[in-house]
Amino acid sequence: MMLEISKILTGHRSIRKFKADDIPAQTVEAVCSEAFAGASSSGNLNTASIIATREPSRRRDLYQMHEQQKMILESPLILTFCADLFRTRKWLARRAARDNFNNLEGFFSGALDAMILAQNVCLGFEARGLGICYLGTTFASMAPLARFFDLPETCLPITTVAIGVPDENPSKRDRLPLKAIFHEEVYRVPSTPELDEIYADREIKAWERYISMPGNKARFEEGGIMNVAQWYTSKYKYPPEQYEAASLAFRHALVEQCFMARKNKV
Numbered sequence: 122m123m124l125e126i127s128k129i130l131t132g133h134r135s136i137r138k139f140k141a142d143d144i145p146a147q148t149v150e151a152v153c154s155e156a157f158a159g160a161s162s163s164g165n166l167n168t169a170s171i172i173a174t175r176e177p178s179r180r181r182d183l184y185q186m187h188e189q190q191k192m193i194l195e196s197p198l199i200l201t202f203c204a205d206l207f208r209t210r211k212w213l214a215r216r217a218a219r220d221n222f223n224n225l226e227g228f229f230s231g232a233l234d235a236m237i238l239a240q241n242v243c244l245g246f247e248a249r250g251l252g253i254c255y256l257g258t259t260f261a262s263m264a265p266l267a268r269f270f271d272l273p274e275t276c277l278p279i280t281t282v283a284i285g286v287p288d289e290n291p292s293k294r295d296r297l298p299l300k301a302i303f304h305e306e307v308y309r310v311p312s313t314p315e316l317d318e319i320y321a322d323r324e325i326k327a328w329e330r331y332i333s334m335p336g337n338k339a340r341f342e343e344g345g346i347m348n349v350a351q352w353y354t355s356k357y358k359y360p361p362e363q364y365e366a367a368s369l370a371f372r373h374a375l376v377e378q379c380f381m382a383r384k385n386k387v
């Protein structure tokens with residue numbers, strides 16, 4: 122049975138616990154083929170690639186590269202979405218066309234293609250009752266992942282999705298109110314009371330959720346964390362030092378994969 126799009130969207134929850142059941146190859150093919158057909162693509166150059174990881178030993182390697190997120194070991198299917206300008210450039214060379222796309226704009230359009238495709242694939246699996254969870258840890262590990270997958274130049278992983286039969290039924294996560302993200306004609310900076318209102322619900326709900334996680338009460342005390350905002354940039358969640366390091370690694374990966382010159386030239 123297929124769910125209609127608004128039901129899939131309003132029913133969405135990330136799933137982080139999976140049953141061992143395999144996902145039939147025909148399902149994977151149908152989902153990816155529909156997702157690809159329905160994904161807008163810059164210049165219709167189709168500058169994305171999907172790499173499936175199923176083998177348990179390779180999933181264990183991925184588990185290490187993704188900061189030991191357990192769902193990688195449980196999920197029977199890990200899909201890594203890449204910005205891939207390599208195939209296009211190889212074709213250009215074959216037809217004696219000028220080279221291009223080995224630059225930041227090439228990377229950016231490939232990354233957009235890959236992300237649009239990834240979200241379509243997620244919707245396709247969710248429509249079939251399967252669970253998905255994105256793995257943002259792809260970002261910090263781009264270069265090692267590129268080596269792991271034997272990626273050629275101008276090809277880099279953008280995001281990763283773990284897929285499987287859900288073995289949990291988490292409650293739906295809140296979002297900021299729509300008015301916080303939707304602007305008419307020009308950007309409107311919220312006043313301080315409006316900002317407080319936008320985050321009011323989040324401050325309560327996320328606090329309750331995070332404080333009830335095992336070990337977090339002690340962490341909040343130890344780190345002197347008084348609110349959810351402080352939790353977000355504490356050493357336990359998204360520490361700025363880690364973001365700086367990942368940003369440097371990202372730059373290094375862009376250079377290594379020939380999206381960016383070592384110096385000066387973009």
Ligand SMILES: Cc1cc2nc3c(=O)[nH]c(=O)nc-3n(C[C@H](O)[C@H](O)[C@H](O)COP(=O)(O)O)c2cc1C
Nearest residue numbers: 133134135136137190254255256257258280293294
């Ligand atoms: C780009 C991206 C990266 C994410 N990375 C992770 C991750 O590494 N680990 C994880 O458990 N969830 C990850 N998520 C899932 C988010 O935590 C989740 O979407 C968010 O908390 C909202 O919850 P919901 O998807 O259940 O509505 C990621 C989501 C996105 C879009």
